Amino acid sequence: MRPPSLLERSLASVWHPCTQMKQHETLPLVPIVRGEGPWLIDADGRRLLDGISSWWVNLFGHCNPRINAALRAQLDTLEHVMLAGFTHEPVVRLSERLAALTGARLGHAFYASDGASATEIALKMSVHYWRNLGEPEKSRFVSLAGSYHGETVGALAVTDVAIFRDAYAPLVRAGATVPSPDARVSAPGESAADVARRAAAALEAHLTEHHAQTAALIVEPLVQGAAGMVMYDPEYLRLARALCDRYRVHLIADEIAVGCGRTGSFFACEQAGIWPDFLCLSKGISGGYLPLSLVLTTDAVFGAFYDDSAARAFLHSHSYTGNPLACRAALATLDIFEQDDVLAANRDRAQRLGELLGERFDGHAAVRHLRQRGMIAAFDVATDRPDFARSFFAAGLEHGVLLRPIGNTIYFMPPYVVDAPQLAQLADGAAAALAVALA
Numbered sequence: 001m002r003p004p005s006l007l008e009r010s011l012a013s014v015w016h017p018c019t020q021m022k023q024h025e026t027l028p029l030v031p032i033v034r035g036e037g038p039w040l041i042d043a044d045g046r047r048l049l050d051g052i053s054s055w056w057v058n059l060f061g062h063c064n065p066r067i068n069a070a071l072r073a074q075l076d077t078l079e080h081v082m083l084a085g086f087t088h089e090p091v092v093r094l095s096e097r098l099a100a101l102t103g104a105r106l107g108h109a110f111y112a113s114d115g116a117s118a119t120e121i122a123l124k125m126s127v128h129y130w131r132n133l134g135e136p137e138k139s140r141f142v143s144l145a146g147s148y149h150g151e152t153v154g155a156l157a158v159t160d161v162a163i164f165r166d167a168y169a170p171l172v173r174a175g176a177t178v179p180s181p182d183a184r185v186s187a188p189g190e191s192a193a194d195v196a197r198r199a200a201a202a203l204e205a206h207l208t209e210h211h212a213q214t215a216a217l218i219v220e221p222l223v224q225g226a227a228g229m230v231m232y233d234p235e236y237l238r239l240a241r242a243l244c245d246r247y248r249v250h251l252i253a254d255e256i257a258v259g260c261g262r263t264g265s266f267f268a269c270e271q272a273g274i275w276p277d278f279l280c281l282s283k284g285i286s287g288g289y290l291p292l293s294l295v296l297t298t299d300a301v302f303g304a305f306y307d308d309s310a311a312r313a314f315l316h317s318h319s320y321t322g323n324p325l326a327c328r329a330a331l332a333t334l335d336i337f338e339q340d341d342v343l344a345a346n347r348d349r350a351q352r353l354g355e356l357l358g359e360r361f362d363g364h365a366a367v368r369h370l371r372q373r374g375m376i377a378a379f380d381v382a383t384d385r386p387d388f389a390r391s392f393f394a395a396g397l398e399h400g401v402l403l404r405p406i407g408n409t410i411y412f413m414p415p416y417v418v419d420a421p422q423l424a425q426l427a428d429g430a431a432a433a434l435a436v437a438l439a
């Protein structure tokens, strides 16, 4: 009898994320054996161009020599130490550098591992802050329609995606949702900024009534990723910041997907000229190497916990909080940003991506709302084929590109190492896969 293949062993022993496992009866898993720059190489030697940065985490390519070297050096120095009662150079340097990137406005970094944990931390810190100030009734949250902030039970309270939330409704203390400033819903003659003002008016109506019970507004700045790369005007963030100030409500910026240069500035909030009270980072911050997340916050928040009383402290922890290897990968990532002037190089890359997509998809009969913000581009496809996303994904693999639509939205979020021919290959692969998926 032949031994089971890797795929058979995987299906028998690994419960894959975000997957109806039964679908793998007809859609094979892809066994990846190696990564190299923007390429993933499968067991048959097939090369796949990673057009979505492996779930939006990879910034500088797979097996990046500079990040690898930093990790090797760290491995021989210190792999891990608990962060309660102890500290180490990588976590201190990373915190200092991130604080500097905010102009010292967000000078206190609290660490965890996954994005959802960062969301949980920001929510808990906000509520605990108000409690420490003698306002425990401020314990509710508000988020945007279509918001996604992770899938742990606390994060689901501010995640408005039915398929992720409905089955767990009995566990979740759902927050309120207010309209998204989604630029696609503009009425004739209305600009994206007009839509933002309309959505902000709805937020104001909510806060007028509920501010006394509301701890925080949480947003994905500029792009609501899991909703299908919903893009909106920075005006919304400016108005939301002003409303949060007026109604004494925290603003939490979940930059887990949009931070680290993804939208064109290092932090997406910079494009609105505002700073949140809490800023969540994960995904790209470790270059896509290791689970690392963190929440940056202000002196005011930190100060509200600083006391002789343990009950006023933020008694939250994860075993791998501030892991030295992950922090070292993050430092190497920040080095590359500085040394290679990545934000400037990405402006050219993003422009080329926009041109290529425009050439292939502008005016396409099935394409709607072609849109872009920095290194994220997307369009919606008018089709009622229920298997569209799956069939596009499979056809993309056949054409050498890894693109994984969200519903009927096709999006591009490549690592910051793709060159012009690779961008063209991505656009061509998408055009070929679209033809197959619509046929």
Ligand SMILES: Cc1ncc(COP(=O)(O)O)c(C=O)c1O
Binding pocket: 114, 115, 116, 117, 119, 148, 149, 150, 151, 220, 225, 226, 254, 255, 256, 257, 258, 282, 283
């Ligand atoms: C905006 C946003 N917040 C939170 C998360 C959750 O991060 P993680 O999957 O690491 O828990 C994600 C993941 O896609 C995200 O896009």
